[in-house]
Every structure is written in structure tokens, then in C-alpha cells.
Amino acid sequence: MSQVNLRINGENHTLDLPPDMPLLWALRDKLNLVGTKYSCGIGICGSCTVLVDGLPMRSCTLPAAGLAGSEITTIEGFAPDGDHPVQKAWNEEDAPQCGYCQGGQILTAAALLKEKPNPSDGDIDEAMYGVVCRCGTYPRIRKAIKRAAAYAATEGGDV
Amino acid sequence: MNTANPKPDLNRRAFLKVSILASGALAVGVCWGSPLSANEMEGDLWTPNLYVHINRDGTVTIVSKNPEAGQGVKTAFPMVVAECLEVDWNDVSVEQAPLDTRYGRQVVGGSRGTPDGWDDLRVAGTGALYMLTAAAAEKWSVPAAECSAKSGVIYHAASGRSVPYAELLDGAAALPVPDVSALRLKSRPEDFKLLGRFVPGVDNHKILTGQGLYAADTRLNGMLYAVYEKCPTFGGKVRKANVEEIRKLSGVTHAFVVEGTDNLTGLLPGVAIVAETWWEASTAREKLQVDWETSHSDSTADYDRQALALASEPGETMRSDGDVDGAFDSATRVVEASYYYPFVSHANMEPQNCTAVYHESGRMELWAPSQNPKSGRTLVSRTLGIPEDQVEVNLPRIGGGFGRKLISDFMVECAWIAREVRRPVQLQWTREDDMRHDFYRPAGWHHFKAGIDDGGRMVAFDHHFITFGRNGKTISGAGLAPNHYPAGLVPNFRLRQSIIESNVPTGPWRSPGHSAYCFAYQSFFDEVALAGDRDPLEFRLDLLSRAYGEPPLDLERTSGTLRMAAEKAGWGRNPGANRGLGMAFHFDHGGFVSHVAQVVADGSRIKVEKVWSGIDVGPVINLSGASNQVEGAVVDALSTAQLEITFANGATEQSNFSDYDLLRINQAPEVECHFIQSDFPPMGLGEPPIAPATPAITNAIFAATGKRIRELPFSRSGIVA
Secondary structure, eight states: OEEEEEEETTEEEEEEEOTTOBHHHIIIIISOOTTSOOSSSSSSSOTTEEEETTEEEETTSSBGGGGTTOEEEOHHHHOTTSOSHHHHHHHHTTOOSSOTTHHHHHHHHHHHHHHOSSOOHHHHHHHHTTOOOTTOOHHHHHHHHHHHHHHHHHHTOOO | OTTOOOOOOHHHHEEEEEEEOTTSOEEEEEEESOGGGGGGTTSGGGOOOOOEEEOTTSOEEEEEOSOOSSSSHHHHHHHHHHHHHTOOGGGEEEEEOOSOGGGOOOOOOTTOHHHHHHHHHHHHHHHHHHHHHHHHHHHHTSOGGGEEEETTEEEETTTTEEEEGGGSHHHHHHSOOOOGGGOOOOOOGGGOSSTTSOOOOTTHHHHHTTOOOBGGGOOOTTOEEEEEEEOSBTTOEEEEEOHHHHHTSTTEEEEEEEOOOSOTTSOOOEEEEEESSHHHHHHHHTTOOEEEEOOOOOOHHHHHHHHHHHHTSOOEEEEEESOHHHHHHHOSEEEEEEEEEOBBOOOOSSOOEEEEEEOTTSOEEEEOOOSOHHHHHHHHHHHHTOOGGGEEEEOOBOSOOTTGGGSOHHHHHHHHHHHHHTSOEEEEOOHHHHHHTOOBBOOEEEEEEEEEOTTSOEEEEEEEEEEEEETTEEOTTOOOOTTOTTBTTBSEEEEEEEEEEOOSOBOOOSSTTHHHHHHHHHHHHHHHHHHTTOOHHHHHHHHTTOOSSSOSSOHHHHHHHHHHHHHHHTTTSOOOTTEEEEEEEEEETTEEEEEEEEEEEETTEEEEEEEEEEEESSSOSOHHHHHHHHHHHHHHHHHHTTOOBOEETTEESOOSTTTSOOOOGGGOOEEEEEEOOOSSOOOOOSSTTTTTHHHHHHHHHHHHHSOOOOBSSGGGGTOBO
């Protein structure tokens, strides 16, 4: 066990973790933050995506011990009221089917829009390529990202 | 068979039951049974399922009985009740039911949720409204027929009076319940206010804010985490394992061998490792050494060799109509082609998992992402020797099923481990466990031969299907109904079947069978049409214009979807350079779907640009949920057409998304859905849209490239998507 200090969703946590424990399992099994999902375990499907200093990262392969000093945002802490333009657009397009991958989709989309407030189809393909949806909600994810971009543009909102 | 649209038989099944709950809410439920036993209605047997609670604050709580796996039932079912009860959707909240026999069938499968629930949901909503209306009429001393309802309020227009439902609850509860057959149930799309609209899913807020909804999100005091190692070779047993060494590893609390059973869909032999965190259990597993006793050595290469040898044998004749050989002799032209598709995996994003507590009282409590929790409960009960009424199953949201979670092996594994360790346990399979211990969709070979006359009309059809079985009988997902079209659409028809013995576990995979062989049939139809110099649409409509004996599907409704998809796609137009259009129709699980796909090609690299869908499943309940299923099925078809599971030495060769790489967003086409509204009873949509999507795409690839895809995945035919 080693002691690790993590800053997650704006709160500081000191955890005793097994060496090499990925962030995903620290979140799920130590902090009961279960919104971040396990699916492939090798960092290629994106269900476990969290934001580390604003950038989408794969928590299933990211050792928690290396994250001291970083600001970690999980889907629970992203916008708990669900009023972020990405969440509103996601609901209005009714993007989810089973919903299991959607936390990873939303955080990845939010990071894209932060960088490119008006993304092209090519930008969307590039940014979202790494997040797999087995239900095939991709057409709606594309629409939802465009809707969120339009929200931010018209409301002057911060995406 | 397929064409039947069963008429509601309400008298036989449904009774209303009304009561006031402790909260003061009016609860309305539906019970099942025969009218002869109506006098037993006060007994436990007649405890109603309480579909609807009308609360004192005017809100309405509607119970959703079926598990939700993304098919949208948790939104669609309450919509039906709300429609019939005349309440605003914003005033409705939805509660997930646990497994409870009072709810009848609680299964995600066979696209049967909607047709099975349709009558009872309407009875519950309409019956509740009937009683509220009667209570208002009594209160005002006016005939009930003069009252109307809207948005949770009963109105008497003649006197200008109105009263909200919430003030009528006690009055309604005191009235006799109506005979269900006296209720007028809405059935026509033109009568609907809520049904047919685009309604976002009721769990969306929880999904979008990451709240715990899934089985693996269950957190219990003192809970441990488990992994379960099974033999990579199907059917292997544990001789011995280094469990003593494993027990000493960091965080590990238990490690033990489970002898298991011979039931391939039950508790397989293996080794359980339990730890304080899942990561520690999983890390300890890397040190696990098991001596397996194995006897099987199935391999894809061997299957291929056997299939080749069987192709030249006659096989067993499953059906024969007319004079097939004579018709070939007199045919103007004979077209022959062979098709192949591989085994595929379900690969739900949520790998199998379960949470269980074995209580001191002997009661087993489970949180299971099961598509068929009742069969899972039976499996747990029989394997562990716990009476069924002592096994309680909660139904969290399922992170994708597609048929995999109809088999509840993960439930019995977790229950076994929980009883062994006497603490709450969460079993989480790895992705590798999931892919290596799936119940795969079987591969298949189809050798077709068609004879056409001067007009290009198909007059003879011979089909040799090579499939998989055990002890000479086809295994799950490997059968083909002898009356499947084109049987009944061609005067001279023969189906022959040969079976390869297999030890591979197979099972239902979204639209079992159909999602595989529709590709072969509908691609070959294109070959026959083109050989007779006929347009693929005209050829198909002609094929669907007459039947020989009982039609294998409703010809009119099938043709309707084909015309709809073709019209919306602009069939017959020039799609442009390097582009092609392709089409297919199909009928399965009560739904009629045709697609037209447009593909653009750059050499052997293709992209599916757009798909137009014509769909007839009767009235649409939730336009969003319905079109989501169609869009998802098209993506699923394009994804699966690029994937294969192979076997060597009796084990699966693929293990993760690195070698079974699901489709990504950049390949996903736009999908345009066109629903044909009718007042046939509504059918489900989880399955019908997928089967015709694959051949619509492969036929479009042919139109764009001249390359006929006769083998899947695409890579076997030299196509890259």
C-alpha cells in the first residue's frame, strides 16, 4: 500500500492504494465514484474516460499514484445538475441507449468543444474516435455535439 | 406463423385491482387469470402488480416491469399508461420493478416486450381513468359519459366543473372495478397524444450525471470483489490450482476451486479469487496457475475443412416443394453462389457482472444485469439448492445485452462465491473473460442455386445450409426455419441441411439467425435479379406479389416497407461517381423493415454514407426510442460485418477490442427512419432492423464497386471500410 493524494471533483482525498492501482479502481472501489465505467481495461474503448487537468484520459490504465497535483474530474463532478450544454444537448437528442459508455462520450465531447467550439465533422471523428459505443448511438452523438456547440454560441455559454 | 397478428384476448387474462396505499396513493394494477377463478381474487395469487400509483400531490408513479438494456422499454411502457390515463408526461415518474412473478414475463428478448405489454399497460391506464371518471360523475351526479379528462383533470363541460385526479382517489377506490372487456382501449395512431412523439429516456439525467444505475455500481457494506477464472478451452475442468499461494497475495481474502456443473449455460468449473478491491483480485489472478483437464480441440480451420467436404454431399432435406430438379432442367438460366459468415461475439460494453449477498437467513439477494432474470433465478436456485422464493433479484439497468445476458451464468457464479465467502460480493468479468466465454452467434455456409424463366422470374430454388450442432441437432442460434422465405414465394423449393459437430457455446445474438442469414438470402436475390436483367426493387416487389401455399411473411406489409425505403432514397437515381445504392427487406420478431444503403468507394475502401429505412411495426410508441433502435441496428450491422471470432485448440482466439474492434464514430452512416403507421398491434424494434441492414450495405458495395461480398467479414472479400 502506498499513500496517494488525489484531487477529484474539487475535493482532496488521501488514499492508501495498492501499488500500480489504476485511477479507475481507486475511483470505483475506494471512493465509490461508480460513474466511471470499466469495459476493456487496456485503454482502447474510452468507457473509463475522466478529465485530468481538462484533458480526456483513460482511467483504466492510468496509475493513480502518478496523479498527485492534477485536477481530476469524473462524470459525477462534471456538472452534477446536468445543465451543461453538452448534457442538455445529449438529453434533447436522446443520445443514450444502454448508457454505459455515455459518461466517457460526454467528457470527451466537452473537452473537444472547449478546444474547438464549432467542430467540423472531421474534428468530431478525430476527437470521438476513441470512445466506443456498442449500441451504435454515433449518429446522435454527432448531432448532440453540434447542438451543444450551437447552444454555447447562442447563449454565449462556456462549454 | 410469422404473419399472425394476435388479437387481444383481454377477457381471458386481465382483471383490474384498485386499492389505496399507506401513502394515500391510489394504486391500480392488473392481475392475470381466467374469469372462472375471479372469486379467488382476494388471495395472494391475485395481488395485483400495481402498475400505476396516482399520488396525493397529483403526480403519477408508473412501474416498469421489464429490465432496461437500452431498448427503451423503461420509457416506452410508462408512456402507454400515461397516454391512456390522460396525464402529462412531466407529472410521471418511473420506478423499476424487481423480479416478481406478479408482473408476468420480465425478459429483454425476442423483441417481445412491446407486444406483450401493450394490452396490460392500456388496461391499467384506461381502467384507472375509468374509475376516476366514475368517481367524478358520482360526485357531481352526472353521467360519466358527459365527463372528459385531460392532463390529470376530469371535466364536466356542460356545468363548467372540473376536479383534479388527486381529489378523486378515495372516491375511485370505493367504486366497483369495471369489467376489462368494457374498457375502450386506444389503438389507433390518430387517437394518440403522447405516443408517437420523441420522448427522451427517463434515466437520461442519471446517465448524464454518472449516478449509479448498473449492477456493478452496487455498493454494499463490507463488500468484496471477485474474479472467476474458467478454462480457456470450452468444457475444461480444474485438476488443481495454486490457491494456497494466491490466498497469501496482497488484498486477497479468499481463493478456491469451484467444481461446477456440466451445464454449459450454468456454473462452469473454475477458480474464484476474492479481494478487498477488484484490482487486487485481478492482479492476484496473474499469479494463478491452473492445471486444466480438457478434451475439446475445436478450430475454425477444421470447421472450414468439414464445411468444404459437406458441400458436395446432399445433406438432409428439410423441405421440398414442387419439382425442383425438373424446374432447373427447364429453367432459362441457373444462378449459383455460396455465402459464408463467421462466428461473432456480443461484446456489450458492460462485461458480465453480478453482485450478491447470502443472508444468514438463507436468502440470496442479487443485483444482476440479466435479460432473463427469472431463468437466472431458477439456475441459482437449482445449482445452490436454495428455494426460488428465497432468491431475490434486483434489476439494475443493463449496459447492453444483445442476447448475451439471456444466459445468466454470471448470476450463478456470483451467488456461489457469495455463499462461500458469507460476505457481499461483486463479481466482475474482465473484457477477456467476456469475449472468451461468450455464447457466440454461429457461423454458417449457404450454397444457393436458383433457376429463372424467360422473364427473369425465380422458378426454382435449392439451398444447402451448412450449420453447427451437437449430437446431430442444431445448437442455439444455428437453426433455420424450413418455412423461411423464399419458401412459399417460389413454386419449386428445396432446403437441405448439413451439421458440423461443435463444442463451442452458442446462443441468441440480436435477431438470432436472421441477422446472419438475411445477408446471404438478400445478397443472392440481387445476383438473381441482375442475372435476369431486372432491377433489384422490381424483382423483389414481384417476388413478394404472390405466394405458393401459406405466405412465409405478410407480402403487403413487407412490400410497403420496401417501397417506402426506395422512395425516400430516390431509388433509380444516379447516386454519382463511385457510389452505389443497395437494398434488402426482411421480417422477423413481428417487425417488417427494409433498408436502402448508399455507399461511396475509393478502390477497395468503402464508406456507407447514408441508410434510408422503411419500417412497419404498427404504431410507434416512442419515436425517439424506435428510431434509436433502427439507427443502432444499422451501425451494429456495419460493425459486425467487419468482425469475426475464430477458434483454435478448443478456445476463442480473440480477447479484447484490440482484435475485435467495434465500429467507431467515423464509419457510422446517417440513418433516416420512415415509419409506416398502422393500427396493427405494436411490435418491438430491438431486432427487426438489423437483419436487412447487412445485405443492403453489401448490395450497395456491389453497386459502387462491382465487388460481390459473398463472405464476411468484409476483409475476406478484400473490402476495407
